[in-house]
Amino acid sequence: MVHIKRLQEDGADILAIVGEIDASSSIELDLTIAKSVGEGFTRIFVDCSSLEYISSAGLGVFMSYIEEFRDKSIIMILYGMKEKVHNTFQILGLADLLHIRANKQEAKQLLHELSA
Amino acid sequence: MSYRHKIGCSLENLKGVRDFVRKSLKGQRISEVMLNEIILALDEMCSNLMIHAHHCNPDHFLELTIEIPEKGKLVFEIMDDGAMFDINQFHEPDLENLVQEKRKGGLGIRLVKSIMDDVQYLSRNGRFVCRLIKKIS
Numbered sequence: 025m026v027h028i029k030r031l032q033e034d035g036a037d038i039l040a041i042v043g044e045i046d047a048s049s050s051i052e053l054d055l056t057i058a059k060s061v062g063e064g065f066t067r068i069f070v071d072c073s074s075l076e077y078i079s080s081a082g083l084g085v086f087m088s089y090i091e092e093f094r095d096k097s098i099i100m101i102l103y104g105m106k107e108k109v110h111n112t113f114q115i116l117g118l119a120d121l122l123h124i125r126a127n128k129q130e131a132k133q134l135l136h137e138l139s140a
Numbered sequence: 141m142s143y144r145h146k147i148g149c150s151l152e153n154l155k156g157v158r159d160f161v162r163k164s165l166k167g168q169r170i171s172e173v174m175l176n177e178i179i180l181a182l183d184e185m186c187s188n189l190m191i192h193a194h195h196c197n198p199d200h201f202l203e204l205t206i207e208i209p210e211k212g213k214l215v216f217e218i219m220d221d222g223a224m225f226d227i228n229q230f231h232e233p234d235l236e237n238l239v240q241e242k243r244k245g246g247l248g249i250r251l252v253k254s255i256m257d258d259v260q261y262l263s264r265n266g267r268f269v270c271r272l273i274k275k276i277s
Contacts, residue, residue, distance in 0.1 A: 025155060044155070044158075046151070046154045046155070046158075046183060046187070047151045047154060047183075047187040047190075047191070048151035048152055048154060048155075077158070077176070077179075077180075079154075079180060079183050079184060079187070079248070079251075080184055080247035080248035080250075080251055081187070081248075083247050084246075084247055087235075087239055087247070090239045091239055107172070107173055108172050108173045108175075108176035109176075111173050111176065111177065112176070112177075112180060112251075115177070115251055115254050115255065116235070116247060116250055116251065116254075117235060118235075121235065121239065
């Protein structure tokens with residue numbers, strides 16, 4: 025149901041989510057982020073352009089890393105969300121707690137600003 | 141119009157719930173964003189019951205019905221033989237507490253309450269029924 029591809033670019037880890045994240049598949053997202061952090065990445069992009077659906081289980085995974093990332097100065101930026109997916113983040117006000125940008129270019133720009 | 145779907149309490153079946161809702165509401169004049177919200181709310185309600193009331197036992201079943209009693213109004217009912225979890229009695233923690241406690245739960249109920257216009261609980265023929273109402277006009 026969900027497939028997460030990883031590739032590295034300029035020292036950042038890019039996680040590209042393909043498919044749907046619900047209560048049965050959110051563990052995949054959790055494991056992938058944990059792996060990225062475990063490998064020492066401090067700059068993580070999440071490409072959501074092929075993310076078709078996310079439920080609270082997936083939102084909860086992103087939420088659960090906020091504090092750890094603050095402590096470890098890890099920057100995670102999500103980008104490329106479809107309107108319906110972005111809306112799910114907005115309903116709960118998570119758009120204010122996470123870094124979300126429209127596209128990869130804006131995500132890189134934000135990383136540049138946050139890293140300065 | 142009335143639609144019915146029986147669901148075994150396995151999280152693997154959530155995809156089937158979403159497909160059922162999407163198929164049943166095909167033809168209704170609903171934006172893709174609102175349709176996604178409705179699908180999300182039903183997914184959240186079913187997964188909550190599967191996890192908390194049925195411990196993901198696939199031999200336990202929920203029944204979901206969709207009725208469109210009048211134009212612009214959707215009525216969803218989830219029927220359950222087991223105990224129903226009343227989300228109206230649940231006071232969700234605020235977001236900052238969720239962040240600090242690194243909790244992965246508590247968000248689903250907040251979503252359902254935000255999306256649906258009304259959430260009611262009743263019993264019918266000895267079964268628990270959760271009725272969710274959404275106005276779409």
